[in-house]
């Protein structure tokens with residue numbers, strides 16, 4: 710069973726994503742900001758990280774930079790979540806080490822397609 714870490718400050722988004730991922734047979738954990746996600750990643754190694762951009766404490770971008778620095782060998786695939794009015798974030802995220810991006814709000818088909826694209830589903 711593969712592990713997915715959902716990083717988002719929205720409880721609703723985490724709930725929706727968890728539902729879809731559990732349906733697809735992933736083991737799911739959650740973090741509500743980048744710092745909490747980094748802390749979790751020091752004791753467990755997710756296969757895939759679903760990462761929000763705007764979060765308090767530590768943003769998705771700051772998390773991604775720190776994460777890629779610390780996990781050069783055992784790094785997870787990272788799917789960046791963004792909104793349609795923040796398209797400029799995508800290039801920056803890909804340059805910082807994201808593997809794919811997904812538009813919010815996303816549905817099951819879209820998320821599953823992205824998981825297949827990064828090779829974890």
Ligand SMILES: [Mg+2]
Pocket residue numbers: 717718719761762763764
């Ligand atoms: Mg957010």
